[in-house]
Amino acid sequence: MLLFVLLALGHATQGLPNVDDVTIPPWVTTTTEASRSLGPVDLDVQLPRSIKPLHYVVKLQPFINGNFSIVGYMEVDMEVLKPTSNITLHISDIITKNDTVKTEASRSLGPVDLDVQLPRSIKPLHYVVKLQPFINGNFSIVGYMEVEMEVLEPTSNITLHISDIITKNDTVKVSDQATSRGLRIKKHEYDHSRHFYIAHLRKELQKGKRYILSMEFLGYLNNKLHGFYRATYKDVYGNIRNAAATQFQPTAARKAFPCFDEPALKATFEIHLARESWMTTLSNMPIAETVPVEGQEGWMWDRYEKSVPMSTYLVAFVVSDYVHINSTENDRVDFRAGRDQVAEPLVRQLVGHDFEQRVLVVC
Numbered sequence: 001m002l003l004f005v006l007l008a009l010g011h012a013t014q015g016l017p018n019v020d021d022v023t024i025p026p027w028v029t030t031t032t033e034a035s036r037s038l039g040p041v042d043l044d045v046q047l048p049r050s051i052k053p054l055h056y057v058v059k060l061q062p063f064i065n066g067n068f069s070i071v072g073y074m075e076v077d078m079e080v081l082k083p084t085s086n087i088t089l090h091i092s093d094i095i096t097k098n099d100t101v102k103t104e105a106s107r108s109l110g111p112v113d114l115d116v117q118l119p120r121s122i123k124p125l126h127y128v129v130k131l132q133p134f135i136n137g138n139f140s141i142v143g144y145m146e147v148e149m150e151v152l153e154p155t156s157n158i159t160l161h162i163s164d165i166i167t168k169n170d171t172v173k174v175s176d177q178a179t180s181r182g183l184r185i186k187k188h189e190y191d192h193s194r195h196f197y198i199a200h201l202r203k204e205l206q207k208g209k210r211y212i213l214s215m216e217f218l219g220y221l222n223n224k225l226h227g228f229y230r231a232t233y234k235d236v237y238g239n240i241r242n243a244a245a246t247q248f249q250p251t252a253a254r255k256a257f258p259c260f261d262e263p264a265l266k267a268t269f270e271i272h273l274a275r276e277s278w279m280t281t282l283s284n285m286p287i288a289e290t291v292p293v294e295g296q297e298g299w300m301w302d303r304y305e306k307s308v309p310m311s312t313y314l315v316a317f318v319v320s321d322y323v324h325i326n327s328t329e330n331d332r333v334d335f336r337a338g339r340d341q342v343a344e345p346l347v348r349q350l351v352g353h354d355f356e357q358r359v360l361v362v363c
């Protein structure tokens with residue numbers, strides 16, 4: 001798929017005229033600056049960090065065999081990280097008309113409803129997530145989650161996102177990170193419309209201190225291509241093979257494990273995946289160690305290295321029986337291929353999936 005795009009671009013370039021033959025339109029900058037491409041980034045020329053682009057639609061009609069003008073249309077889906085009253089974009093050597101610029105609340109993500117935001121009193125710092133998906137069985141997922149948090153404002157509740165997973169009230173534990181002393185939970189609350197789980201504590205959590213919340217839960221590998229889902233593909237012999245993968249953007253991480261599922265609430269992650277010994281797993285980071293699952297013959301735990309701080313929707317993992325092919329081109333690219341034909345949905349999901357640490361390409 002990537003190759004196709006590159007070939008197509010290469011083909012299009014052949015039709016372009018020699019640069020010296022082109023009459024340069026008056027709006028194009030012709031002065032050449034000394035190249036500073038590798039120099040330090042000048043902070044003054046950085047875009048404001050209040051807005052993050054998510055998705056572009058670009059439509060171009062170049063008159064290659066005519067006057068060399070290009071008629072263009074651009075649409076960008078953005079996420080607001082900090083309130084701002086301006087949208088700043090780069091533009092150079094192109095002309096736009098003021099009255100064609102339109103902004104609207106994105107239909108795909110819906111306008112941000114303040115009421116469904118998590119309270120800002122707690123910030124997650126580090127997650128440990130352990131999942132054992134029964135891919136070749138009843139599709140259930142046995143899960144454990146532990147999150148270290150910092151209290152920004154005194155509060156007596158801890159609110160997390162949770163959706164399509166079941167937890168047992170008495171597995172939820174909260175402790176003081178420094179002393180390991182447990183804190184009593186007064187009440188468990190589930191707000192299904194906002195996907196909230198709320199632990200109400202007997203005593204107020206203190207500002208500036210760190211606490212750890214942990215819980216066990218039960219999940220399910222759905223077949224709806226979001227959250228932690230299952231997919232199948234046929235091998236060389238026509239046998240159906242099962243695999244499981246994640247698609248968390250924009251808000252489906254909460255379907256795989258309880259978390260503070262908002263892009264701004266970045267944290268580090270340590271992912272553990274249990275697999276049958278003939279299968280393989282894959283996540284954002286390199287594997288740190290593989291150990292047998294105690295008491296379950298034929299099962300292994302893959303523990304992944306701690307990630308850089310990132311948003312929950314960037315967490316990704318795959319469990320499958322794909323063979324691993326090392327990339328020779330670029331060590332930031334991890335190539336994996338199915339033993340034969342890879343499930344279409346997995347390909348669609350993984351091609352070009354840009355993790356913060358590595359890029360996965362399934363082909």
Ligand SMILES: *[C@@H]1O[C@H](CO)[C@@H](O)[C@H](O)[C@H]1NC(C)=O
Nearest residue numbers: 025063066067068069070071
């Ligand atoms: C360039 O050519 C196209 C097609 O003939 C025409 O529609 C367009 O207006 C021209 N653009 C300019 C800037 O002259």
Ligand SMILES: *[C@@H]1O[C@H](CO)[C@@H](O)[C@H](O)[C@H]1NC(C)=O
Nearest residue numbers: 048050083084085086087088
């Ligand atoms: C646009 O907004 C950002 C953040 O709100 C601010 O830093 C920047 O100065 C603003 N730019 C202009 C040109 O007003």
Ligand SMILES: *[C@@H]1O[C@H](CO)[C@@H](O)[C@H](O)[C@H]1NC(C)=O
Nearest residue numbers: 094095096097098099100101
């Ligand atoms: C677009 O807006 C800028 C800034 O207000 C103004 O200088 C320019 O003349 C406008 N262009 C058109 C075509 O109205």
Ligand SMILES: *[C@@H]1O[C@H](CO)[C@@H](O)[C@H](O)[C@H]1NC(C)=O
Nearest residue numbers: 134137138139140141142218
């Ligand atoms: C699913 O299968 C596993 C392994 O056979 C078993 O341990 C687990 O209890 C089953 N889960 C459910 C919800 O039936």
Ligand SMILES: *[C@@H]1O[C@H](CO)[C@@H](O)[C@H](O)[C@H]1NC(C)=O
Nearest residue numbers: 119121154155156157159198
């Ligand atoms: C939890 O605490 C926060 C901040 O202290 C508060 O805004 C919020 O309303 C509380 N939630 C519930 C359900 O009590």
Ligand SMILES: *[C@@H]1O[C@H](CO)[C@@H](O)[C@H](O)[C@H]1NC(C)=O
Nearest residue numbers: 167168169170187188189190
């Ligand atoms: C967990 O707590 C909630 C809220 O208090 C309650 O409705 C539910 O029945 C409890 N579940 C169990 C299994 O005790």
Ligand SMILES: *[C@@H]1O[C@H](CO)[C@@H](O)[C@H](O)[C@H]1NC(C)=O
Nearest residue numbers: 286323324325326327328331
């Ligand atoms: C891939 O690279 C790793 C680390 O460099 C190495 O241990 C492994 O043997 C390589 N695998 C293949 C199939 O070349």
